[in-house]
Amino acid sequence: MLKGIDRHLSAELLHVLMLMGHGDTLVICDVNHPAASIAAKTVHGRVVDMVGCDIPTGLAAILTLMPLDTFVQSPVSRMQVVGDPGGQMPMFGLVQTVIDAAEGRTVQMQALERFAFYEAASRAFAIVRTSDPGPYGCFIVKKGVVDLPRL
Template sequence: MLHNIDPILSPDLLHSLRAMGHGDEIVIVDANFPGSSSGPKCIRADGSTASEVLKAVLSLMPLDTFVPDPALTMEVVGEPETIPEAVADFQAIINEAADNPAQIQTLERFAFYDRAAQAYAIVQTGERRFYGNIILKKGVIG
């Protein structure tokens, strides 16, 4: 055990967060997302929700301030203006926990899959709410 580190953050997840560089992306996904077949390393966090993992990750990782969209979610198919419950929760967590809060932007479903496939890692959670997926771009610590 370590002081001041959320126990949700597994050794594999901590290693990935530390190994990532500025501009690298990590994807936190729900239980329905094809995490293992998407390409990047898939870290399992089945006993946690995406919101819990997001809050834990943001307790350590800075969001990128050099881009207008350091946090991206998947837009609802056929209803791009709809904000799912999980996404509203993500925005509240970012507003509260991020070192540089940012407004979440969205990507069309297949564009989200393509972007996730290029990420450093994917964290597959046990999140059961639909559209409980978010991409985070790592920033720097001054």
């Protein structure tokens, strides 16, 4: 254990977050997502599991360390409801609350059609699978810049 780091963040996940650069993307998903097959195509190449963690808790932990990209209009993407592109699921509002709180502002989230989401996920840096039962717990977050003071 380390001081000041959320207990939900494993050593592997911390390593992934440290390796990511500005503009890299991270998928956080529920247990229904085809995480293993898509993760094989990512930079990291395998699933990072957040066992016993739901999506809002896991994403909140990740966003304590990772800023969202402010250079793009929508630094967060989610999967559309199949057959109802305008449909809303309870998870969408929960995640919106988490990202807005983490950034201290309203963050725009875009919706992607299911297969467009899978394609975007395959280009991600890594896939983080939570124990969340879903449904529609599939999100892509784009890493921003950490503005550190000069020494």
